[in-house]
């Protein structure tokens with residue numbers, strides 16, 4: 550926890566001091582609860598396991614007299630929101646997810662433990678400590694008798710690690726109208742909090758051509774592999790690290806055997822950008838590049854399978870005195886202490902940041918977001934396909950896919966292999982020169 554921050558108004562400083570006074574002796578209880586939660590497996594796909602964690606958290610919230618709002622998760626555990634109503638006006642939402650990326654049995658194999666100043670175990674950092682930080686923060690406010698908020702809501706989802714297919718709508722509904730929203734993922738290594746997040750998505754690029762025997766009648770073939778390879782090179786060329794725009798072709802598959810011109814090729818592509826405008830421009834350039842590089846006689850589809858718009862800096866500031874990191878981060882993380890190298894666990898229950906009311910900027914961002922979603926909507930529903938799109942009926946509504954996070958900006962293997970096949974073409978080698986392609990493991 551942070552020391553008193555002289556920049557805080559007196560009343561807030563007094564409240565922060567009271568919360569600190571309340572929380573410090575609770576550290577052993579916090580660690581005991583953390584041990585309980587970490588030792589309960591909650592891999593996203595293990596519904597019963599996640600429900601057990603959910604039941605633990607709900608029982609705790611019920612103890613506050615919070616209003617519980619549950620949302621059926623289908624194949625996933627049910628998400629829920631716990632809401633407290635106060636006498637003030639500000640509406641605050643705390644966001645946490647109950648699931649982890651670790652399957653059933655992981656906690657038994659390597660249970661919670663403390664080594665030096667670090668708490669370890671599956672899901673400790675992502676994000677059971679953050680979830681508990683929310684719970685302890687609410688409890689500290691309550692025990693101090695504070696009810697100066699209008700609405701204080703803890704939203705717990707159960708499938709964040711796979712892109713929130715069942716909880717996204719619920720989360721959006723529950724968060725609507727909030728003046729401040731704090732996502733309690735872990736902060737940066739140095740204690741910084743993250744106030745901006747890149748947008749990104751996965752796209753499936755599927756090419757069809759015409760198959761032919763590579764020895765007998767190569768001229769009749771139209772290589773899907775060659776079109777895809779040209780497109781891969783063109784897509785990678787759009788990466789602009791300085792601007793924060795990146796495109797990575799994470800997987801490639803084409804063809805069945807060396808002596809057959811491949812009539813089918815597929816790539817999975819990761820696209821990221823810092824701002825809504827950048828993302829729209831990048832996607833427009835990508836679509837133009839795909840159309841330009843497609844060879845005659847081949848068709849392709851370019852379909853988003855998962856997408857998150859960029860979260861641009863919105864003027865939020867931190868009242869703990871923590872430095873506010875405005876560089877793009879992969880996580881929306883909020884709780885942090887200003888002291889570098891501070892105790893990691895203490896950091897996770899540090900003072901909470903707060904968003905300023907920058908209304909004009911917010912409404913500009915909302916308008917930009919709406920524009921962006923309209924742009925995406927056209928793609929999702931196939932009304933704005935590029936000119937080479939073939940295969941009627943392909944695409945359609947995207948299916949959410951399992952996704953963790955991997956941050957390789959450029960897949961050198963994909964890049965150089967595609968470049969080799971492209972060079973072969975330019976040297977006059979027949980289009981049948983590349984018959985099979987297969988590399989890359991995933992684009993998450």
Ligand SMILES: [Zn+2]
Nearest residue numbers: 646675676734
């Ligand atoms: Zn997380």
